[in-house]
Amino acid sequence: MATLLFLEQTLNGLQLGVTLFLMAAGLTLVFGIMNMVNLAHGSLYMVGAFLTATFSQWTGSFALAVPLAVAGTFVVGLAVETVALRTLYARDHLDQVLATFGLILFFNELVKIVWGPVAIFIDVPAFLSGRVELIPGAPYPVYRLVVLAVGLAVALGLWWLIAKTRIGMLIRAGASNREMIGALGVDIKRLYTLVFALGAALAALAGAMAGPIYVVEIGMGDSMLIKTFVVIVIGGIGSIRGAFVAAIIVGVVDTFGRIVPAQLGLPTAIAEMAIYILMAAVLFWKPAGLFAARA
Amino acid sequence: MLRRTLLAALAVAVPALAVQPAAAQQGVKIGLITTQSGPNAGLGRDMVDGFNLAIRHAGGRLGGAPTELIVGDDQFRPDAGKAMAERMVQRDRVDIVTGVIFSNIMLALSDTVLKDRRGVFLVSGNAGPSELAGKDCHPNFFAASWQNDNTHEAMGQHMTNAGIKRAYIMAPNYPAGRDALAGFKRFFKGEIAGEVYTQLGQTDYAAELAALRAARPDATYIFYPGGMGVAYIRQYSQLGLMPQVPLFAPSFTADQTILPGVGDAALGMFASTYWSESLGNPANQKFVADFEAAYNRIPSPYAAQSYDAAMLIDSALKATGGSIANKDAFRNALRAANFQSTRGPFKFNTNHFPIQNYYLTQIGKDEKGRLVNQMRGIIFSGHADAYASQCKMR
Numbered sequence: 001m002a003t004l005l006f007l008e009q010t011l012n013g014l015q016l017g018v019t020l021f022l023m024a025a026g027l028t029l030v031f032g033i034m035n036m037v038n039l040a041h042g043s044l045y046m047v048g049a050f051l052t053a054t055f056s057q058w059t060g061s062f063a064l065a066v067p068l069a070v071a072g073t074f075v076v077g078l079a080v081e082t083v084a085l086r087t088l089y090a091r092d093h094l095d096q097v098l099a100t101f102g103l104i105l106f107f108n109e110l111v112k113i114v115w116g117p118v119a120i121f122i123d124v125p126a127f128l129s130g131r132v133e134l135i136p137g138a139p140y141p142v143y144r145l146v147v148l149a150v151g152l153a154v155a156l157g158l159w160w161l162i163a164k165t166r167i168g169m170l171i172r173a174g175a176s177n178r179e180m181i182g183a184l185g186v187d188i189k190r191l192y193t194l195v196f197a198l199g200a201a202l203a204a205l206a207g208a209m210a211g212p213i214y215v216v217e218i219g220m221g222d223s224m225l226i227k228t229f230v231v232i233v234i235g236g237i238g239s240i241r242g243a244f245v246a247a248i249i250v251g252v253v254d255t256f257g258r259i260v261p262a263q264l265g266l267p268t269a270i271a272e273m274a275i276y277i278l279m280a281a282v283l284f285w286k287p288a289g290l291f292a293a294r295a
Numbered sequence: 296m297l298r299r300t301l302l303a304a305l306a307v308a309v310p311a312l313a314v315q316p317a318a319a320q321q322g323v324k325i326g327l328i329t330t331q332s333g334p335n336a337g338l339g340r341d342m343v344d345g346f347n348l349a350i351r352h353a354g355g356r357l358g359g360a361p362t363e364l365i366v367g368d369d370q371f372r373p374d375a376g377k378a379m380a381e382r383m384v385q386r387d388r389v390d391i392v393t394g395v396i397f398s399n400i401m402l403a404l405s406d407t408v409l410k411d412r413r414g415v416f417l418v419s420g421n422a423g424p425s426e427l428a429g430k431d432c433h434p435n436f437f438a439a440s441w442q443n444d445n446t447h448e449a450m451g452q453h454m455t456n457a458g459i460k461r462a463y464i465m466a467p468n469y470p471a472g473r474d475a476l477a478g479f480k481r482f483f484k485g486e487i488a489g490e491v492y493t494q495l496g497q498t499d500y501a502a503e504l505a506a507l508r509a510a511r512p513d514a515t516y517i518f519y520p521g522g523m524g525v526a527y528i529r530q531y532s533q534l535g536l537m538p539q540v541p542l543f544a545p546s547f548t549a550d551q552t553i554l555p556g557v558g559d560a561a562l563g564m565f566a567s568t569y570w571s572e573s574l575g576n577p578a579n580q581k582f583v584a585d586f587e588a589a590y591n592r593i594p595s596p597y598a599a600q601s602y603d604a605a606m607l608i609d610s611a612l613k614a615t616g617g618s619i620a621n622k623d624a625f626r627n628a629l630r631a632a633n634f635q636s637t638r639g640p641f642k643f644n645t646n647h648f649p650i651q652n653y654y655l656t657q658i659g660k661d662e663k664g665r666l667v668n669q670m671r672g673i674i675f676s677g678h679a680d681a682y683a684s685q686c687k688m689r
Contacts, residue, residue: 005505005506005509008505009502009505012501012502012505013502015501016499016501108332108333109332112332112336116337117331117336117337117339117340118337118340118552118555118556119334119337119521119522119525119552119553119555119556120555120556121555121556121557121558123558124533129533131533131534131535138505138508139534139535140534141533141534143533144501144533212529213499213526213529213530213533214498214499214522214526214529215498215522215523215525215526215529215556216556217334217521217522217525217556218333218334218336219333219334220334220498220522223496223497223498255501255502256502258493258502258503259502259503259505259506262491262506263506268468268491268492269468271493271494272468272494
């Protein structure tokens with residue numbers, strides 16, 4: 001019995017982990033390459049989820065709505081980078097934090113005006129709504145397995161993009177020394193815009209897939225954002241590989257942190273602290289994170 | 296010539312003076328503080344809309360007095376709520392503060408309102424913390440809603456009546472969450488198979504639900520307001536727990552701020568409540584029909600309570616001839632609660648908290664296919680809170 005529950009919780013942890021990874025991948029690139037603290041990353045997650053809800057109402061198909069919402073948020077990302085963020089790269093982090101916090105308020109109000117203040121509904125698509133009994137006695141929702149699979153596939157795709165393509169080479173170069181690639185004649189402005197919009201699209205994918213499980217409401221990205229920052233700090237800022245490993249670790253630690261202390265009779269406050277204790281430990285042994293992008 | 300002018304002047308002036316009875320024309324100024332931004336903005340919207348509907352039903356004048364309503368956002372933050380109360384009491388000089396959804400915000404702003412020298416009244420449209428029902432009760436504080444524990448006590452009683460042996464209970468880890476489960480346990484006589492507190496604002500319950508399933512309870516009781524409730528009920532249903540382990544909740548986890556986001560996953564769930572959109576008394580039927588006509592959606596309990604708060608104020612002003620100048624007279628008129636509540640029978644206890652009925656509802660569909668709370672019976676009639684005896688009302 002205990003082993004089966006352990007397996008089920010591991011599955012839950014992995015699924016949370018890949019969702020965190022989709023958020024973290026974009027955030028770590030923006031932080032690593034542009035040296036930009038973007039608190040509004042959670043807003044893009046929210047925009048992705050709301051667009052998915054609207055598109056699935058219009059098209060009647062969740063599978064069609066997700067790519068549309070991801071594309072839509074990519075465009076939103078382009079716009080945000082061009083209009084608001086471009087002027088902030090040269091400023092210090094405090095200015096960036098203030099400006100992107102302003103963006104959170106802006107997006108929350110915008111969503112309230114467009115979609116209203118109450119949580120809205122997206123259903124799990126009918127063909128994914130069943131359960132499979134992978135673990136005896138514990139039927140597991142198919143949809144959560146699909147989220148896990150999509151997350152892993154995107155991770156693989158990102159690895160290919162970063163490791164094997166010219167764009168990826170520029171992104172890696174940008175993460176390790178952005179002045180140098182500018183000096184070598186790469187159009188750094190365009191690269192920045194592209195990376196930001198790519199991050200926005202990944203956040204939107206995370207939001208789109210989270211919608212049917214969690215809740216599509218104003219501010220839904222905020223709690224996700226805090227965990228995502230923990231992930232990129234543990235993984236090493238600017239490193240996609242680090243973000244992946246750290247997201248899985250944080251997902252699993254958070255999941256077990258929520259049930260193990262309660263079963264051992266320890267105070268449940270430990271559940272809320274688990275990932276921060278982990279982060280503190282990593283920072284103590286490896287101040288630059290597990291996979292530092294910069295030498 | 297001169298005499299005629301004087302007479303003419305008197306003829307104009309005397310009637311003008313005559314139609315100005317001292318206080319009634321001064322009117323009443325009401326400040327409504329509620330949550331209008333962030334994930335809980337939907338609750339605030341219902342509160343404002345419910346209050347405005349009552350003002351409209353009263354012909355624009357509560358108790359015949361010219362009524363001015365000022366609405367302020369607490370941003371879901373106690374400090375912002377307190378600052379808003381200070382502004383309304385000291386700068387806008389309101390006579391009554393109402394609204395307030397969350398107990399932590401209520402406790403932060405209650406002193407500001409109640410300790411003002413002008414004698415400002417505080418009529419809660421939602422929050423009913425035990426402090427204000429017990430040792431910190433105040434002559435100028437009235438809860439037009441309930442005491443926080445009551446709805447949970449009702450479900451504890453119902454689940455005991457239903458013969459449920461082992462219940463698994465869950466709530467967010469914050470004061471109202473702990474109060475909720477304490478209230479539930481006060482009346483549930485079966486065994487507690489598990490008592491779990493999760494993080495406030497958490498929306499992933501996969502880990503907790505796996506542990507719940509492993510504990511094999513007969514039923515689950517949860518208190519998850521807002522988005523947490525939407526996420527919990529969905530995941531409970533997605534995991535296939537819904538038919539085998541019936542889900543019970545207070546109305547805060549089953550009302551019209553939750554159901555549209557949950558969808559059909561909520562069908563069959565039970566809720567305990569003091570008010571429902573399908574409650575059959577005439578005042579409620581009029582309220583629900585007019586609310587839907589005006590705002591194009593089914594009202595939530597937040598709208599109903601806010602409407603009741605306005606109607607309570609209306610009844611008190613009627614009794615005092617539209618004046619709030621005599622505080623003792625106005626207070627006594629509030630205490631009488633001489634109005635038609637949307638909840639049916641309603642009266643105040645010695646601590647100015649309601650004595651009212653609590654009902655059982657089940658989530659089903661109305662004739663338009665929308666999810667609603669359908670009445671399944673009465674759990675408590677004339678139920679009072681557990682703190683009234685600690686209140687020494689001055």
